[in-house]
Amino acid sequence: MIDYLASGWGLQFLSAIGTSLTVAALGFFFCILIGILCTLFARSGFRGSAGLVSLYTYVFRSLPDILLLILIFYTLDGAIQALLHLVPGMSGVRLSAYVPAVISTSIVLGAYATELFRAGWADIPQGQHEAGRSLGFTTLQSLVLIILPQVYRKIIPHLGSLCLISLKETALLSIIGIPDIVRTASIGARSTGAPFVFYGIAIAIFVIFAILCSRIFAHLEQRVRQDRAGAR
Amino acid sequence: MSAAASIPMPDKGPIAMNDTSHTPAIEIVGMSKWFGSFHVLEDIDLKVKQGERIVVCGPSGSGKSTMIRCINGLEDFQRGRIVVHGQELRQRARALDDVRKKVGMVFQQFNLFPHLTVLENCTLAQRWVHKVPGSVAIDIAMQQLEKVRIPEQAQKYPGQLSGGQQQRVAIARSLCLRPSIMLFDEPTSSLDPEMVREVLDTMADLARDGMTIICVTHEMGFARGIADRIVFMDQGRIVEQAPPAEFFDAPREERTQRFLEQVVR
């Protein structure tokens, strides 16, 4: 195993980990943003806004992720390259495949995040919004200082699984040709004839990440638990 | 309620003298409100002088909560006007923010922020709404917590306090913004009986300091001891308003008499 890692595959894996983690982190960040924005939109009271958001989450949680990824990835890729074409002087430039990869991952994960935030939000008593308003907070202040921290507290355990799903979701990018951990492992397995070393390394990376993820979120949960200690 | 007898009648003299300005604290004129097709408030007229203490009572569903929520802009209304300290209140106007800075509100369910300590609950609005510097905000908060007699709980979270303590924190939180009017919506209704007293005492202290108060409550003893005027509502209308002595001992309206027979035994 050390031999393989020393003979260049080590670097390959490092860069693959970098790729996967970057896409996962960006996807996690953007899907939470999507979750918050969709929840706000659904609660905004615009005619049909709640229905539209429900449609988004229902459809996107019913379709296979790989199908959505392929669909969004190629659509976005085409659209972005076409847009670049329109900008003068940019016609020769090709945008890296990472941009559509991150966007499509975010949109798919955004459906899960939206569902999470909507459920957490619905648990916040109406009185909290009213207390905020009667103390004179603006809508934005009340959102950031009062509502979001409470939603966060309610959904931390689920955020942990969402974080893990983000990384697992990046495995699908290997199908689209992005050199992530899974793709690197399967190329290595095929070209060296030692599949178990390469698959083993990939599995180890994911397991380590899963452990880290659960530790971190257990710690975060512990930290916000204090305000509930002795709650009646 | 037995608490009534022990609550001293506030000294009304200096307040009458202080009341030099002619603008009333609150003026509601011909206000009507509908929830869909349901007429919740019908043609409400109410004038509250500065430093006056009003107790609102009436059967459940009569629109008491809705009325005082309108004064704080938590609900909008369709007809009539509400003027607070000379500022006309209209939904979605700048005026609303100004009015909210002068009007504090205490809810039946306390509505403390569970993720913040008692002290942070009291400083949050000061710092973000009134832009008070941190150390000053803490001083003011501690001052108000002392006033409601729970400075030692400052570092605890609301979930660790009893209902009565939570409600007193909620009062302190409002007082930190130095409101000139306080609205109370059944502040003792979700408390265990032994905690009602401590909250009523806190409110009596406020009354003694000359705060303008509108309080929805079913504590008739408290109303008798503290109020300058009692407003009786039924089915979205103000049926009768009178000083406590007159209200309890010689109610004019037949509806009021029936209500009093039910609550005061």
Next chain:
Amino acid sequence: MSVLLDYLLEILQGLGTTLSLFVIALVIGFVLASAVAAFQIRFPGIVARSIWSLMFCIRGVPLLLILYVVYYGFPLLPFIRETVLWTVFASPYWCAIICLAFVEMAFTSEIIRGAYYQTPREQVEAARSLGLSGFQTFRVAILPAMLRNGFAPYTTEVILLCKSTALAFTITVMDLMGYANEIRARTLDIYHPLLIAGCIYICIVVITRLILSTLFNLVAVGGTAPEDRA
């Protein structure tokens, strides 16, 4: 229009494969998960904790990677290549079922465990105090509570499994996704084949939800299916 119909008919050839992957993996996964969860609950200790850790690790690894290991890796192992096992692992279809059931076991066993530990202790004690035996207690007090607590997360998990079957095409199984992807590669038409396949998947999910909530209402004594969220 007729092109779309052609696509639809071609993709529908994969429907049977998708459905059988889904149902067989679901059943095997559930049986394994019940066994695993029952063992963990019945014999708490170091072994149970090791099993839990193993399940945790499986949940952390992407299904795609597991598929690759089983389909591309296992055939290189002599004890698979040279024994009767080879008849199973030579088929991408059975490899897919094994992987799906394996992952399903890891997720479902945790749902069952969670549902068990959410059962209020008082109910168990009440049943015991009435003189019911261990199994009767389980039947009367624990199982209904587990059904109630576990229904929503299990529905979510079943839907996830249904979606996961689409990954089987990466190891050359010709399911709905396999046919759609083949048309895409052949015609370079991305939208139509994938959207058609998507519609079929949505139909499957809608019907699955319906079946699950009907089953739940039949089995659960009193109380209705709780709102499925998360």
